[in-house]
Amino acid sequence: MKSIPYYLQTALKNLWIEKWINLLTVLSISIGMLILCTFSVITLNLDSVLKQWSKGFGMVVYINEQASKEDEENLKALFMADKDFLEIKYISKEEALTGVRKALGDDAIIIDEIKENPLPSSFELKLQSKLLVPEYVKSKAAKMKQMAGVAEVQYGEQWLSSLNKISETMQKGAIVLGLAIFIAVTFITYSTIKIFFHRRKEEVETLKLLGATKMFIKFPYLLEGLFIGTLGGIISAATIYSAYSFVTLRIGEFLPSLNFSIAVLPVQAYIIIPFAGAFMSLIGSYIAIGRIKY
Amino acid sequence: MKSIPYYLQTALKNLWIEKWINLLTVLSISIGMLILCTFSVITLNLDSVLKQWSKGFGMVVYINEQASKEDEENLKALFMADKDFLEIKYISKEEALTGVRKALGDDAIIIDEIKENPLPSSFELKLQSKLLVPEYVKSKAAKMKQMAGVAEVQYGEQWLSSLNKISETMQKGAIVLGLAIFIAVTFITYSTIKIFFHRRKEEVETLKLLGATKMFIKFPYLLEGLFIGTLGGIISAATIYSAYSFVTLRIGEFLPSLNFSIAVLPVQAYIIIPFAGAFMSLIGSYIAIGRIKY
Amino acid sequence: MIRFSNVSKSYDKEPILKNLTMSVERGELAFITGPSGAGKSTLLKLIYCSERPDEGQITVADQVASKMKQRLIPRYRRQIGVVFQDFKLLNNKTVYDNIALALRIHQMNSKAIRSQVINVLKEVNMTHKAKEYPPCLSGGEQQRVVVARAMVTKPMILLADEPTGNLDPENEKSIMHLFRQINTMGTTVLIATHNESLYSGSGRRVLIIKDKYIDKEIMG
Amino acid sequence: MIRFSNVSKSYDKEPILKNLTMSVERGELAFITGPSGAGKSTLLKLIYCSERPDEGQITVADQVASKMKQRLIPRYRRQIGVVFQDFKLLNNKTVYDNIALALRIHQMNSKAIRSQVINVLKEVNMTHKAKEYPPCLSGGEQQRVVVARAMVTKPMILLADEPTGNLDPENEKSIMHLFRQINTMGTTVLIATHNESLYSGSGRRVLIIKDKYIDKEIMG
Ligand SMILES: Nc1ncnc2c1ncn2[C@@H]1O[C@H](COP(=O)(O)OP(=O)(O)OP(=O)(O)O)[C@@H](O)[C@H]1O
Ligand SMILES: Nc1ncnc2c1ncn2[C@@H]1O[C@H](COP(=O)(O)OP(=O)(O)OP(=O)(O)O)[C@@H](O)[C@H]1O
Numbered sequence A, B: 001m002k003s004i005p006y007y008l009q010t011a012l013k014n015l016w017i018e019k020w021i022n023l024l025t026v027l028s029i030s031i032g033m034l035i036l037c038t039f040s041v042i043t044l045n046l047d048s049v050l051k052q053w054s055k056g057f058g059m060v061v062y063i064n065e066q067a068s069k070e071d072e073e074n075l076k077a078l079f080m081a082d083k084d085f086l087e088i089k090y091i092s093k094e095e096a097l098t099g100v101r102k103a104l105g106d107d108a109i110i111i112d113e114i115k116e117n118p119l120p121s122s123f124e125l126k127l128q129s130k131l132l133v134p135e136y137v138k139s140k141a142a143k144m145k146q147m148a149g150v151a152e153v154q155y156g157e158q159w160l161s162s163l164n165k166i167s168e169t170m171q172k173g174a175i176v177l178g179l180a181i182f183i184a185v186t187f188i189t190y191s192t193i194k195i196f197f198h199r200r201k202e203e204v205e206t207l208k209l210l211g212a213t214k215m216f217i218k219f220p221y222l223l224e225g226l227f228i229g230t231l232g233g234i235i236s237a238a239t240i241y242s243a244y245s246f247v248t249l250r251i252g253e254f255l256p257s258l259n260f261s262i263a264v265l266p267v268q269a270y271i272i273i274p275f276a277g278a279f280m281s282l283i284g285s286y287i288a289i290g291r292i293k294y
Numbered sequence C, D: 001m002i003r004f005s006n007v008s009k010s011y012d013k014e015p016i017l018k019n020l021t022m023s024v025e026r027g028e029l030a031f032i033t034g035p036s037g038a039g040k041s042t043l044l045k046l047i048y049c050s051e052r053p054d055e056g057q058i059t060v061a062d063q064v065a066s067k068m069k070q071r072l073i074p075r076y077r078r079q080i081g082v083v084f085q086d087f088k089l090l091n092n093k094t095v096y097d098n099i100a101l102a103l104r105i106h107q108m109n110s111k112a113i114r115s116q117v118i119n120v121l122k123e124v125n126m127t128h129k130a131k132e133y134p135p136c137l138s139g140g141e142q143q144r145v146v147v148a149r150a151m152v153t154k155p156m157i158l159l160a161d162e163p164t165g166n167l168d169p170e171n172e173k174s175i176m177h178l179f180r181q182i183n184t185m186g187t188t189v190l191i192a193t194h195n196e197s198l199y200s201g202s203g204r205r206v207l208i209i210k211d212k213y214i215d216k217e218i219m220g
């Protein structure tokens, strides 16, 4: 306990004496963490892109030509009561025709040629995104087809299953890549610190000969590692914040039409990053010092 | 000249004596290069995705209702002679209707209701992708509208300009990110080597006192750096090759529908990577040794 | 205090000490001498557990040094002050901090450290260099710092390996005077040297290593 | 051969040498002595251009050492063999390679190197340790390797800084014998030491540094 001021002092002094090497180490670590964080942001965004996509997924329930206004009202009430659906939209025969007209663009002239509107009225239903599992949607559609007044239920079967595959692949890819990058970063940290401590071999040797305990020898180095890691974390957090602000600004400016929604890094992340840096290099330092043998 | 065997021997011996540290260095460098290469592959692929997109870009020339068969033949000949166009496709009135029917899907029932086909015949023209500049396309369209038999010329004006913006942003982003990563990697290499040479300070000091020339002192270190960098490059090239084979296989397996075309890394790349590694760490070593002052 | 019985030590199968038996009594000041490479430093290393004997037993202050457990070594070493032949000063610490370090390892508080270090610096005549770093010191100055570091903890045993190799006759005398002083205060002192002038006329026991063991013992 | 005229040198404004004038003639073997910290090592460092004087001129073998250009220093140093007080051996090279290194720097070919190194190892009595690394050597053994490295290149000038501080009387005598031998073959030898037994009775000039300059000169 008496030695804590000494540990702190030694750590700070060593940091200062080898300031350039330490700066290199700090920067290496922050670059490593930067890569890790950039990857996290990209993964977060991929997820939100996927969410956006699946928001667009809807089922269309076509109403029988023979169905009465009452049947339609009944169906609407049923759908409203069903918690699986996020949104329910009724599309009348006329609205359907307008939709087609819009979709055809210049070719819409052909609509002027028709005698009678052959399109049925319909409901567009949006499922909760967590329910977008091919099997579930299929059984739901089959059930709805049995309802009175329903002529047909449509949903993007093929699209749904490939969406599912994409999201699965992305998740798997993210885990594999994330793990790889994490290992790489920890490794860089470790190797930088290892090389760093290798230089202190003589010092450790002398301390051992003077009768210093393991704790006495290790503590200043651990403090040093802690400091370096924290600083590295702070630098990468700051860099990420600026880069993030810059990118958000730029995308808003260049591509307002895209309305790209970049997932916001939660404020906590900026606190977690330095702690993660500290943690990683504490572990790194600990391993790097290695076992002290008398 | 007499000293070359000595330089080689010294370099190899040093490599062996500090084999663990050297291994760490090699791995750090190869991780750095891996990041650089992964980035390059991603950029290459972004580019090919953009190319795919722009391949879909076409101009549509609608033919006047009053135009004769001869006018159409004339136009075709004119377009064929124009080197700006990659592809020329004639679409008759009937083909146009079939197209609309396909596009409408279930709503195609409305086509059964029309009396007469109101759609004009047209030419679909594909411009060379390098000519996809909004101004050029605009003036081209205006010129074509003057031609005999042409009713209207259409092209995705808005889409074209946002495609342009996307590609510009991507290029800028790629340059900025690429530069950042390149600096990061060079920096990691440099810092690893710097820390590495810092340990040899005493050795350099002694050599100086014994009257060794600068070249005599530097050469073994440069050789060492060269070897480490080359090895790092080889390792990353090998890793990239395996990762690449793996990913291509997986994507083909999971998402055959996407038919995602990953740009193939040219075979030369696998030769260039080790050379790049060698080059980078040679530069790194050179800077790391620094100026020798007597 | 220090007792070797039939101790053998070899490096890479090359025997250095063989069946060495000797003892230094509590409160004694004794010398070890012998030609270069005879094993004087090795003998001292065996005492402070930096090397282990291949055979035989070494007891130091009623502790069996030859079989000391890893975790007991730090405490054991804190009873022994060593003047290393190759100094082992930390180049990134000042003279003051190098000496203070030994006391910090003894968990002494900063105030006490200060006065002790100042005292010992005066004794070895190095007060004026307290703030210098070892690479800026002359050979003899470095050696005096090492002597100061070994003495400052008031150890039970003081081992000095060629403590005056870099010193002029005057400084040599004053260091020897210090050793005698610390000895009269109760510390057992063992000095390895080939400098005859250190022990001749001292009236102390001189152990001579020859042919890998203590061949004979003379009175200096 | 070596000529100092009014040379002054200070470290951080602390004067070490002041207005020092002295000379050592071609083919001479001379001693420098003085108490610890007097500036003996500094004087030798000025000769081999490891330090520059603040004032005054130093000429060595008709070259102005005090104003030597950076790019000429390597060649200049190759004319001088130095026995460093702190050895400066490379720990990651064997004894053989440490000595061979000096010859490699002289661009000698491997065959010639081999015979030269073997010869000099015999002279300092270290043949049996040729394949050891310096940390595995005793203090005196390391010192003999340094002497060997300084001599092996047959330099025009040999500077020895406390070359026998770790040596027993027997080895001391044999090293001094070597110095005399190399001196008779034409090398100018300058030895810094506080070991009176080295120079007393040698019949050579002994320069004594006191109060920052060569106070007097005696015959050893
Ligand atoms: N770690 C080691 N590995 C191998 N051999 C060693 C090692 N340490 C010492 N030796 C050898 O052991 C012998 C005795 O060494 P030691 O240092 O004890 O001698 P010394 O009596 O102290 O000599 P000096 O007076 O020259 O210091 C020497 O020949 C030395 O080369
Ligand atoms: N690089 C340096 N920076 C500051 N002071 C130095 C430096 N080198 C030497 N000194 C100081 O200069 C003085 C002379 O040192 P020098 O090494 O020349 O002494 P010396 O005569 O060789 O002594 P010794 O016999 O102890 O080796 C000493 O007081 C030393 O502290």
Ligand SMILES: [Mg+2]
Residues within 6 Å of the ligand: C040, C041, C042, C085, C161, D138, D139, D140
């Ligand atoms: Mg010894």
Ligand SMILES: [Mg+2]
Residues within 6 Å of the ligand: C138, C139, C140, D040, D041, D042, D085, D161
């Ligand atoms: Mg000196």
